[in-house]
Amino acid sequence: MKRTTYGFLLAGTATVFASGAAHAQTAAQNTTAGTTVSNTASVTYSVNGTTQTTNSTTASFVVDRKVNFTVIRDQTGATQVNLSQTGAYTSFKVTNTTNGTQDFLLNAYQTGIIGGLLTGTDDFDLTNLKIYVDSNRNGTYDPGVDTATFIDELAPDGSIEVFIVGDIPATATINQADVALQVIAAGGGATGTQGTALVPTDLNLGNADNSVDVVFADGDSDGLGVDIVRNGQGWAYASYAIGTRNVALTVNKTALILSDGVNAANPKALPGAVVQYCMLANNATLTASANGVTITDPIPVNTTYVPGSLAIGLPGGTCTLLPTITAPFSGSYDTPSNAIIANIGTVIGGGTVAVSFRVTIN
C-alpha cells in the first residue's frame, strides 16, 4: 500500500531560528533535575462532516542533573599571619549552579600545587590543617561555630564560604604556605548527611531513560592546575604569608608634679612633693599583637615609692583611667630592687596600656 507523506512547505512562513544561545538564566531558573516534561497534543478533525476529537500519545522525558559549580578564592592576596599564630584561615566561596540541591565534599592539600597558580614561593606547611564551612554565613571563620566539614544541601544559585584553617609554626625563617581546596560534587537530599560523590551516568547502561542522569558540566577552574572540565570537581588556591615578625612597641614616660605642700596652683619639685610617673605602652603595628609585655621601672634615686600607688589600665585622665590595677593586668612594687613591675601581657595592634605610680621627693 502506497502512502502519501505530506510535507507542509509553506513558502515565506518559515521563521529564521537563531535564538537559544542567548537564553541566559540562573541555576534557580533552570528546571529542577527530576522534573518530568510531558507533551500531549489535543486534536480535532472531521470525517464526512462529523467532528471528532482525540489526543496524541504522550511523550515525556525526565530532566537530568547538570552538575555545575564554581570555587573561587574569596580574599585579596595572601592571608597575613604571624609566627605561632593559631586558627589562621583562608577564605573560599563555592557557588552551586546545578539545577538541583547538592552536597559538596571538601579536601585541603598543601602539596602538589603547581607553580604559577599563586605568586611567591611556598616554604612551609601549616599544622593542624582543617576545613570548615561558614555555617552561620557571616563570611568570617568563627571557631567552635563553623564546624561543618562538608557543604550540606546547597540550593541552586546558593553560595557559601569555606575556610581552610591551620596553625603557623614558630620557625623564624618561614615565609609563605600555599593551600589548595578541592570541592567535589556529591548527592544531596538528606539534610545533615554527607552525600557520596556523584558519578556521571553512563548512557549505555540500561534504564537510563526516565531516570535522573548525572551530567557533569563544570569547567576547568584552575587552568594550569589539576582540574579538568566535566570532572565534577573544582579547585581553588590561597596563600598564607608571614607578614609581621616584630611590632613597633614604644613606652613613653612622663612625670607630673601633683603637689608640693606649698603652692597648690602651680606645684614645684620641692622636697616632699608628690610626683606621678606615667608610662604609655603603645603598639603601633596594627596587624599584630605584642604578647608577654612586662614593664620594669626602677624608682628614681632621691625619691620614695608611694605604697599602693601603682595603677595599670586603659589610658585616661592624667594617666590611667582608673587609679587601680584593672584586669587582666597585674603588677607590684618590688622592695629588694626598689622597682615597680607591671605585667601587661598583650598589647593589641594599635592599642595602648597606661602604667602610673607616684613617688615623694626626699
Added chain:
Amino acid sequence: MYLRSTAFWVMTGLLAAPAGAAGPLQVTAKVLTEQKTRAADGSVRVALVPARRVVPGDRVVFVLGYRNTGSQPIGNIVLDNPVPAAIAYRGPSQSSAAPDVSVDGKTYGPLATLRVRLADGATRAAAPDDVTSVRWRLANTVPAGAQGQLSFQAVLK
C-alpha cells in the same frame, strides 16, 4: 470510488489500529534532542535522538506524527499542543510547517503579530519565551492512509 474505499477499509482493518484508539486519526508525540558527536576530522555532527539525556539549556524537538488509519479522508485537522511548563518555544523545525502560536491560549497567529499585556496595562511584542501553546491547522484534507509530521523546536528551561 466506493470499491476503492472498501478496499482501504479492509486493509486498515487487517493492519489493526492500536487497541483502544477511538478514531481513525492516530497522533503520536515524540521528543527528540540534539546529540552532538565530534568526528575524527574535528567536525561536529548533530543528530536528533530520543530525549534520554536532557539538561537545562538543551535543544529539544517536539514531534507530532499523524496518520489517517481510516477509510475516509479527514479534514479540518487542528492539532493543539500546549507548550510544557519547563519548555521555552523557539520556532518551527526546518522540515515542518510553521504553527500558529499563542501567548494567552486564546489568540493564535504568527508570533510577530502577537503582543503580551504587562502588569501596568501596556503591551509589548511577544517573544518566543512567551509562547504557551502552538497550533497547526491543516488546510488540506488528509486522504485515507496518508501521514505527515509536524514539529517545533524548543529549549529546556
